[in-house]
Amino acid sequence: MRVVVFESAESVTQFAADQVCRVIQTKNVPTLGLATGGTPLGLYRELIERHRKGLLSFKHVNSFNLDEYLGLSPDDDRSYHAYMRENLFKHIDIDLGHTHIPKTDRVDLDQSACEFEKAIADCGGIDLQILGIGSDGHIGFNEPGSSLASRTRIKSLTQRTRADNARYFKCLDEVPKMALTMGIGTIMESKSVMLLATGESKAQAIRDTVEGPISAMVPSSILQMHPQTTLAIDTAAASSLKNIEYYLESEQNRVAQRTTVNIS
Numbered sequence: 514m515r516v517v518v519f520e521s522a523e524s525v526t527q528f529a530a531d532q533v534c535r536v537i538q539t540k541n542v543p544t545l546g547l548a549t550g551g552t553p554l555g556l557y558r559e560l561i562e563r564h565r566k567g568l569l570s571f572k573h574v575n576s577f578n579l580d581e582y583l584g585l586s587p588d589d590d591r592s593y594h595a596y597m598r599e600n601l602f603k604h605i606d607i608d609l610g611h612t613h614i615p616k617t618d619r620v621d622l623d624q625s626a627c628e629f630e631k632a633i634a635d636c637g638g639i640d641l642q643i644l645g646i647g648s649d650g651h652i653g654f655n656e657p658g659s660s661l662a663s664r665t666r667i668k669s670l671t672q673r674t675r676a677d678n679a680r681y682f683k684c685l686d687e688v689p690k691m692a693l694t695m696g697i698g699t700i701m702e703s704k705s706v707m708l709l710a711t712g713e714s715k716a717q718a719i720r721d722t723v724e725g726p727i728s729a730m731v732p733s734s735i736l737q738m739h740p741q742t743t744l745a746i747d748t749a750a751a752s753s754l755k756n757i758e759y760y761l762e763s764e765q766n767r768v769a770q771r772t773t774v775n776i777s
């Protein structure tokens with residue numbers, strides 16, 4: 514696991530945007546896994562900016578979003594379909610036919626989940642999966658206790674997640690209780706993963722992810738088993754890490770070595 518700690522959320526954003534650009538520019542048909550929530554908003558703004566400046570095209574990009582609420586139509590402002598439209602897709606040149614968000618506006622949700630998994634496989638898998646993290650260590654909407662081998666399926670949200678996300682709704686009662694989410698096994702098949710976290714509210718979850726035991730009670734801890742995972746976090750999110758000095762030194766070594774050997 515590579516842990517990269519930045520002084521500010523803005524530096525996390527710049528680093529994350531550079532990683533996304535690298536995947537888009539090195540693959541013929543890049544496939545991105547996308548997250549919603551507050552954390553990736555800065556990244557999406559930066560990607561839009563780079564696209565506006567003519568530095569980045571999404572013409573050949575496929576995308577797969579992690580999750581969608583049950584009970585909200587894609588037109589609902591609070592749905593993740595709307596989030597992606599408003600915060601990224603409508604500002605860039607991505608082919609909307611190549612974007613995939615779990616479909617929850619149909620009766621057969623198991624079928625929806627199967628089709629979503631098949632679409633990922635048909636694209637040859639996800640090259641870079643972007644993740645945020647819940648304060649309880651959830652990734653996607655895989656809440657504590659989720660099978661670490663799970664595939665795309667329906668999950669109930671915990672009260673804590675519903676309370677965290679209530680800021681996007683008029684009141685807690687309006688927050689959906691269930692979602693269709695990419696599974697942990699599905700996420701783990703991504704060729705690379707980049708988890709972003711900023712702010713002190715994520716410090717404990719980051720500590721458990723990096724330095725805790727692997728446990729279904731902290732779904733993000735399974736990333737310790739992924740060979741290509743990078744955590745890009747700010748100092749507040751890193752504030753509970755025990756081995757912080759080692760992570761900082763490792764990055765300094767990496768920068769120093771980069772002048773003599775080929776290292777990303």
Ligand code: F6R
Pocket residue numbers: 547548549550551552553579580644645646647648651652653654
């Ligand atoms: C959203 C998602 C969630 C969020 C997490 C953190 O698609 O998959 O796991 O990444 O709930 O949300 P924020 O960034 O709002 O703190």
